[in-house]
Amino acid sequence: MHGIDWVDVGLSGLKIAVVLGAMLNVTPIMVWVERRGSALIQDRPGPNRVGPFGLFQSFADALKFILKEDMLPAKANKVLYTIAPMFGLIPALTTIAVVPWGRPFLLPGGRLFEPIIANVNIGILLIFALASMGVYGIVMAGWASANKYSLFGGIRASAQMISYELSLTLAAVSALMVAGSLSLPDVVWRQTGSFVLFNVIKLPAWNIFSPAMWIAFVVFFVSAFAETNRLPFDFAEAEAELVAGYHTEYSSMKFALFFMSEYMAMATMSALITTLFLGGWDIPWYNEPPNALGFALSVLAFVVKVSVLLFIFVWVRWTIPRLKYDLLMKLGWKVFLPAAVINIVIVALFIAKRWI
């Protein structure tokens, strides 16, 4: 029985602290981006009272959430009503553990520092497994509120989530087939380097630049919207229709937990999209050296890519109207699922002919 490697434990603790801090900070930043971004798109000022450019609006919101009365509807099932928001947080906080956010580099002692919390060899399956736990939060929230509108919102949202989980998984399989492995660091390593097009243009070897992956990228991107319940797929909230859907009866901290878990799930999905299709931490046309400078630059590249995708999430929300529910389900089952399966066949063809 060997002794415990305390340096390893310390490094893991540091990694967990960094990632947890980043995830918990996503919500305040995204709230500000959402409100100013929507104001920009709708040609109005947005919050500009609380601090310069309304930057402290998130603190004001957090204070409001903490000070609001925490109520419990009379006929609600107390236990389920209380634990439902916690189920929403599980996928948001745990799935980021298998996403690599920087380049592995050599520490001075010769040890390799891998910026990923859990480098298991079934990486992406963990993400799918924990994301399917998110459905329970919505179902329980809708049902435990003892309110017809909440129940409808909950059932519709969870049916939508489990339908789009299928196309999400199958679209991700294309990127995994190319890498030949289920672990996300392998997928990113496969996308470093570059390939030359028409002997003239040198493109980074990201998955999005190969024509076999275009359908999968579109399917994955749109299914990510459906999975995180963002417009145009936000039947869970559906402000104009169901009052506020499954979180009608929630207030103060419990509502804040739902709110936070939605933004954190958005961040995780953006991280997943960059890892699978946009090259993860890879800087285009640049070979990062395996030292601290390369690591810092790769983390910066990852953060930039995730931020761009998060802004696109906000942009789409305020631009495209909500889809009707039966059209949404038809889209998920009759368009995206066959498209993802066809894309698997196309990628298999490309791999067999060695075009990729």
Next chain:
Amino acid sequence: MIPTHWFLILSAILFTIGVCGVLTRKNGITIFMCIELMVNAVNLTFVAYARQFHQIHGLLFVFFVMAIAAAEAAVGLAIFISLFHHRHTIDVDEANLMRW
């Protein structure tokens, strides 16, 4: 390393609990859930033996058992739903039209 017969004993306990549930309860959904519990106990046995003899066939069998259990759950719940619509009760003892 954990001895394999500990996993087998755990599987036996879960199977026994499932058998007890099927024999004792009258709610159709609860009986279904106990059947799923029994299937999972058997899955655990398969995986334990696969690890003991380093045979991957055990894991493949578990894969197929999971797929079959999913199909069985879907059809079983559909049968239960149609039974509920006709009899308006969840008591499986009431499904007794074929008794003489």
Next chain:
Amino acid sequence: MISFAIFFFFAAVAVIFAAMVVLHRNPVVGALSLVASFFALAVMYVLLEAPFLAALQVIVYAGAIMVLFLFVIMLLNLQHQEEPRTRPVQQFLGYTTSAAFGLALIYYLAKYGVTKLPEGAFVSDARTIGIKMFEGYIFPFEMVSILLLAAIVGALLLSGRTGVAKNEETS
């Protein structure tokens, strides 16, 4: 050392929540306890060096089948249905039979169980499983897909309305 602690903790979780499925009146609580039990079983699979199956267990069982169970329970409003009390004769016979069965099983497993631990690592990642499946088990794989299609069609037909329950529009 720590794997023994994990084993005992999650074995206790699995057994306790399984007992709650059997003993609690409310089927919603039963379904959620079963989810917890399945999670504990997934941890058992990781301890048995089969992480792929652990992820599959959570995705298929805890993530899909139990959601189906919860949908059915919630849409049919089954938690308000009073399950009649089981007759004492049936209860007594049920508990004693299952207890005898369980004790016999555990006794013989403890007596004749294989105790020699295997050497070496167990290679059970996705690549090995995939190769083995498509080499030797390709026929069952295809048959399972046809079986799932049959199950989907069967479930759709069985749960369709027959005109009797038109008034109770629940979904």
